[in-house]
């Protein structure tokens with residue numbers, strides 16, 4: 001496995017392997033089994049082609065009061081995981097290498113980014129779109145894989161790819177969970193013991209309400225949303241940032257279940273740690 005530390009190294013690596021298909025797995029490091037599953041899926045997808053994993057804690061997607069400085073960084077362990085799971089190369093640029101000091105251009109997606117994480121974290125998706133576009137231009141992948149845990153991010157990246165004509169196929173991969181259902185996230189390591197014990201309520205609630213929607217037990221998306229809020233609020237350590245029942249494709253909040261495939265989205269604080277999760281309702285609501 002090759003380690004590429006600069007944009008020049010990446011571009012010359014890409015130039016020397018122009019006849020091979022390439023799958024990109026963009027990450028911010030602190031890799032866990034969720035990331036490993038993306039690399040595994042990429043390896044399967046490209047066959048004899050290359051899998052390029054990128055590790056970069058992107059400052060442009062963190063707000064001024066967010067956890068950029070304390071975001072976990074463990075390059076050595078990350079490289080071991082990438083090698084074990086079959087990455088051909090890792091691009092891990094230094095902290096100030098991706099952007100020029102006076103860089104002033106960023107990419108703004110103005111529809112899907114408006115609500116939920118976009119509203120709670122102003123500028124977040126501009127940072128995501130900008131770095132992902134740069135990675136697409138530098139690495140020129142055929143395919144790029146992203147986790148469904150960041151469901152809104154996946155939709156925004158699909159729109160970015162469509163609207164800017166990037167010749168990249170975007171593949172969404174299922175969320176990987178701990179045994180108690182908590183979605184794997186680099187931020188889980190920040191949770192105190194009590195917060196960690198409380199956190200599975202997020203997934204349990206979304207899953208149970210999704211099953212109840214499927215069985216026809218909620219008359220409306222509003223009733224389902226209220227049930228999610230009530231159940232999560234029963235956990236004293238949980239503080240809801242947002243909860244919504246949306247259409248899986250457009251991400252528009254739903255007034256009715258008719259002709260929609262609903263997706264339940266939520267972000268919840270446990271102490272200072274903000275966790276996100278989402279669950280789809282199976283097709284064919286009764």
Ligand code: PAF
Pocket residue numbers: 026027028056058061128131132150153
């Ligand atoms: O999902 C992430 O880890 C990041 O948002 C991404 C896509 C690597 C961009 O920095």
